Amino acid sequence: MNSNNIYLDYAAATPVDKRVLTAMLPYFSEKFYNPSAAYLPAKHLRGEYETQKGLLANAIGAKAPDLIITGGATESINLAFTVLKQNTGHCLISSIEHAAVRESARSYSAGNFDEVKVSTTGLVDLVDLRQKIKEDTILISIALVNNELGTIQPLSEISRLLQEVRESRLKEGNLTPLYLHSDASQAMSLLDLSVARLGVDLLTINAAKVYGPKGIGALYVARGVKLSPVTFGGGQEMGLRSGTENVPALIGFATAAKLAKEHLASSRRQYQDFTRQFKQIIEQESRVAPLWLGDPKHQLVNFVPVCFKGLDAERLIFKLEDLGVYLSTGAACAASKGQKSHVLSAIGLSDQEIAGSLRVTFGQGNQLEDVKKAAHLIAEVVNQEAKRLKLV
């Protein structure tokens, strides 16, 4: 990345942290063995793999045997949804889930799924959730942090609600299991994840959003939850995900998770400061009043999604890119297909408001000066566009 440019799209991709890459390097060359081989250096490598898997598991309050290492968040999510192959039934997702959850729900439930409403700030409506749980609902999948709004869901409350359902099912002799999965892809760099505290049965985590390498993710699976394999073969990862272990990537993931945990408090303080100053500058300088999206009380601190009503976000992005500021309208995979954001639609924005919405997400590479400069530039471009459109 050119150092003069300001990248504000850390929710789409994070660079690999130098310390992560340094930790990975020996595993490409010297320690390249197949960890299933029988000679000592390969066995040592197996040991290192399991130790690092244990450290990664620890980062979310779990143990190594609870984690299935996958090729990324999408695969982890797909693996979670295979509970619907073990038990045919209904599933529930929020109306603002990522495509990986939406498409998995559609596919693995063979269309037998519903979406739970969210508030205008993107919080899951617990009353609607309770009402939509059917007799045969098996899986509920709610992302911990929404990838467009940064809204943090009250997962432990949802978990308690599910516990009540489980208990009432037990009384009625209904033996249908009920599992809670959460896609925590966006969360790991800034939240202290604990599977016990969250009350989840299944949790997706992802290296590529926490300054680790692309191509590796993990699924936490609580004891007793039965899944079906995503790939068949040599039987690695307890038979659920066959294929030679990607040792360098796992080392990178574990290192990235450890670094995130160590810097959690300082990162949060830093991004709080960024967010405050960024908003202040926009509010002072923009002649179109910004509509800050998401839930100010429950929002990941590096997320600043914002709507400039009446403007065209695509044009803003285009003009900002010329000025060296990189940001997006929403999920990259959706944006690339020109799809209207289903997330912004679900929180009740009008088509005009959706068309005027940007997603700003801060990250490690940003300095306060960059953030302030970006805010000035965004306000400037907003004002130019507003003038052009004769809105001001």
Add this chain to the structure above:
Amino acid sequence: MNSNNIYLDYAAATPVDKRVLTAMLPYFSEKFYNPSAAYLPAKHLRGEYETQKGLLANAIGAKAPDLIITGGATESINLAFTVLKQNTGHCLISSIEHAAVRESARSYSAGNFDEVKVSTTGLVDLVDLRQKIKEDTILISIALVNNELGTIQPLSEISRLLQEVRESRLKEGNLTPLYLHSDASQAMSLLDLSVARLGVDLLTINAAKVYGPKGIGALYVARGVKLSPVTFGGGQEMGLRSGTENVPALIGFATAAKLAKEHLASSRRQYQDFTRQFKQIIEQESRVAPLWLGDPKHQLVNFVPVCFKGLDAERLIFKLEDLGVYLSTGAACAASKGQKSHVLSAIGLSDQEIAGSLRVTFGQGNQLEDVKKAAHLIAEVVNQEAKRLKLV
């Protein structure tokens, strides 16, 4: 790897070539963008990804849109077998396929599969193959190079045979499609692969066996072959393998494929020399006559599988490891579970012969001196064991 040690298990894993790693490095840090993002640097990255995918495709005589990038060979093989989700029917594999093919055949055909016999050198029996093709056979999966014997299958002959079957089906009004898949994981470093010449409809290739990174593979898919997704989500890789593209790994894979192609002739000459001298030393010094396995006329030149009848290969490996020589009995994932090699069983070896068999595979890190030293050490250890067991 300690430079005093001699690694002779390149069929299990290859280290990442320095030039491959160098090519990958910028994509971890500077060029880390999500290739689906809308700003210019991300679009450039998308361009680079597609260009490199095209180069990788070229290496097997295909074009970028014919390749689906996956998380490795196992996933590619699983994806190939999803043709059985599109058309319910029978499939055929050889009796010496890797676990990924065997388990995929079992699972995707719901048990409706047969195994084709092989000769004592591991060549597929074409008469048996023809006889086992049923009216509803949809998929035939035969590895180009066997991972234990190095035997190279006559794929183009098999392809011609399938063409005859297709034509006779057409005459009979049988519209069942018939596809040929080959797992070429072991082949890329020493064979000039061409999908047209091989006559395959589906071809699995894998970076981790060709001095590229772990965690990436590809499946060549001929036009018109319909597959089902292995993962659902953002719709990447033509909807067959959703998940953010692993750009650094793809760059590494394409670079590794290019290097392999450039050095094909010289690598072959080198390994031919290694193999000749290695066999000569063993034959001269070993007091147990070596039984060279596989097909001398159709064998990948870096494969030297050998049986020392009456000895225990596990013990040989253990003793050789103490002397710094690393080799294996067969496929690492099977060996780690203590399974008897189904490959050696299929070529008609007795249990005693199987128990005395080693797989030696040469690679980039070997020098002629290492190879000769290893041969002397193997003969020495064989002789010690033979003496201990009073065989000589």
